[in-house]
Amino acid sequence: MKTARELVDEINGAELDTPHAAQDEIRDFGDAVNVTTVSADEHRWYTIGTIVYKVGDEFFGIRGPVSLKSESSDWSDIGAECEAFEMEEVPSVTYRRKEEV
Numbered sequence: 001m002k003t004a005r006e007l008v009d010e011i012n013g014a015e016l017d018t019p020h021a022a023q024d025e026i027r028d029f030g031d032a033v034n035v036t037t038v039s040a041d042e043h044r045w046y047t048i049g050t051i052v053y054k055v056g057d058e059f060f061g062i063r064g065p066v067s068l069k070s071e072s073s074d075w076s077d078i079g080a081e082c083e084a085f086e087m088e089e090v091p092s093v094t095y096r097r098k099e100e101v
Contacts, residue, residue, distance in 0.1 A: 001031050004058035004086050011062060011084035017075035019051045019062035019082050031055055037066060045070050046078050052087060059087040
């Protein structure tokens with residue numbers, strides 16, 4: 001099994017148009033699991049986001065275009081390159097209304 005750092009280096013070397021293109025490479029290397037997509041930035045013709053993966057106890061993300069809003073567009077039309085990087089899990093707290101007894 002490759003480490004998150006090794007996968008990040010491999011993905012960055014591939015110069016991908018979309019994070020989705022990395023899924024075949026990630027599957028070839030084993031145990032990386034798609035956890036979530038975060039930090040979505042909406043643009044007129046596409047959405048950029050970070051897809052977070054877990055491999056072993058480590059996390060890495062791939063930021064790039066995750067959806068197209070026009071059927072006549074292709075990933076290469078956007079002109080955005082993907083970037084992979086190591087990440088860390090950050091626990092968060094949320095609040096809700098207290099149930100009245």
